[in-house]
Amino acid sequence: xDEVYLNGQFIPRDKAMISxxxxxxxxxxxxxxxxxxxxxxxxxxxxHAARLRRSLRETRIVWEDDPKFEEIxxxxxxxxxxxxxxxxxxxQVTRGVAPRTHAFPDPPVxxxxxxFARRQSINTLVAEKGVAIWLTxxxxxxxxxxxxxxxxxxxxxxxxxxxxxxxxxxxxxxxFVTEGAxxxxxxxxxxxxxxxxxxxxxxxxxxxKNVISVAGTNGIAVVEEAVAADMIPYMNEAFISNTTGEIVxxxxxxxxxxxxxxxxxxxxxxxxxLRELIQSCDPRx
Numbered sequence: 001x002d003e004v005y006l007n008g009q010f011i012p013r014d015k016a017m018i019s020x021x022x023x024x025x026x027x028x029x030x031x032x033x034x035x036x037x038x039x040x041x042x043x044x045x046x047x048h049a050a051r052l053r054r055s056l057r058e059t060r061i062v063w064e065d066d067p068k069f070e071e072i073x074x075x076x077x078x079x080x081x082x083x084x085x086x087x088x089x090x091x092q093v094t095r096g097v098a099p100r101t102h103a104f105p106d107p108p109v110x111x112x113x114x115x116f117a118r119r120q121s122i123n124t125l126v127a128e129k130g131v132a133i134w135l136t137x138x139x140x141x142x143x144x145x146x147x148x149x150x151x152x153x154x155x156x157x158x159x160x161x162x163x164x165x166x167x168x169x170x171x172x173x174x175x176f177v178t179e180g181a182x183x184x185x186x187x188x189x190x191x192x193x194x195x196x197x198x199x200x201x202x203x204x205x206x207x208x209k210n211v212i213s214v215a216g217t218n219g220i221a222v223v224e225e226a227v228a229a230d231m232i233p234y235m236n237e238a239f240i241s242n243t244t245g246e247i248v249x250x251x252x253x254x255x256x257x258x259x260x261x262x263x264x265x266x267x268x269x270x271x272x273x274l275r276e277l278i279q280s281c282d283p284r285x
Contacts, residue, residue: 001080001081002080003076004016004076004114004115005075005076005114005116006018006112006113006114007113007114008113010079013116019097021098021099021100022094022096022097023094023097023098023105024094024095024112025094026100027102028152029059029094030093030095030112030150031052031059032091032092033049033051033091034048034088034089034243034244035088035089035091035243036086036087036244037077037087037088038282039086041281042073043281044209047209048206048243049069051147051204052066052093052147055146055147060104061093061095063111063113073089073115073117076115076117077089080118082117086119086120086122087117088117088118088120088244089116089117090117091115092113092115092149093111094113094114094149096108096112097109122244122245127245127249129249129251130248130249130250131166131240131249132165132166132167132252133161133168133170133180133185133250133252133254134157134161134170134253134254135229135232136157136160136161136170136171137172138171138172138178138201139156140154142201144179144201144203145198145199145204154182155181157169157181158181161181166254167248168180170253175230176196176226176227176228177196177227177229178202179196179201179205180240180242183241183242183248184196184205184240185238185250186211186239186241187232187235187237188235188237188238188264188267189236190236191236192221193211194222194225195212195224195225196224196227197225197226198224205242205243206243207242207246207274210274211247211270212224214273214274214277215270215273217273218269218273220266220270232253233256235258236258236264237263237264237265237267238250238253238258238267246275246278247271247274249262249264249267249271
């Protein structure tokens with residue numbers, strides 16, 4: 001069973017066809033969203049849906065059926081028999097099919113809307129042991145707040161880091177850490193949590209938002225302030241967060257060991273508290 005959603009229909013994946021004139025294919029003129037399914041429920045589907053709609057507004061892509069997003073995500077899980085599995089739903093909306101030009105199609109065309117679900121578990125090993133990430137200049141555009149599929153500036157540094165044996169990148173812009181290629185970055189110093197503020201330099205991560213929430217609820221001070229790259233040696237802990245991995249401790253950034261080189265106590269507390277928040281959303285409890 002492998003069904004996808006394409007332009008209002010659920011069809012077998014091998015029957016899905018998209019025009020070579022689609023602007024998502026030709027220009028990366030599209031946005032996307034990824035949601036995690038926890039074997040019976042989505043976590044913060046409301047937050048993901050709000051971010052999808054914000055990306056649509058910011059790119060001026062009009063999808064008239066956007067109120068159906070949550071319903072489509074649920075049906076993708078059920079049609080692919082993933083109800084009791086850990087899985088993700090990927091959803092993408094392009095500006096549609098039109099002759100290639102930089103200007104928007106005039107008159108407007110219908111967007112191309114595509115979604116799929118697949119089994120994907122949390123990597124508990126990296127969540128337990130932590131990872132090393134690679135410090136590198138941030139080469140991306142100045143609208144990182146839009147979740148666009150145009151990710152080549154994320155992909156190239158990430159692949160270089162991957163080739164060197166690192167799990168993620170740590171982007172630096174104007175001397176300050178921004179985020180990773182597909183995750184937000186947090187630091188801990190003197191039991192205070194630091195992370196880049198929400199602006200057009202980072203993506204507003206859904207897991208990031210929930211980490212900040214559980215930290216505040218549990219008495220951990222949070223400062224939304226960019227950390228200078230030259231302060232990394234003075235940080236006690238670090239971790240990355242995203243939808244597919246939740247919280248992953250960072251034990252080394254390039255050649256700089258973080259703390260004692262093992263996941264720290266604040267990171268561990270936040271992992272546990274985030275997990276409790278996620279499990280509290282299970283309607284079967």
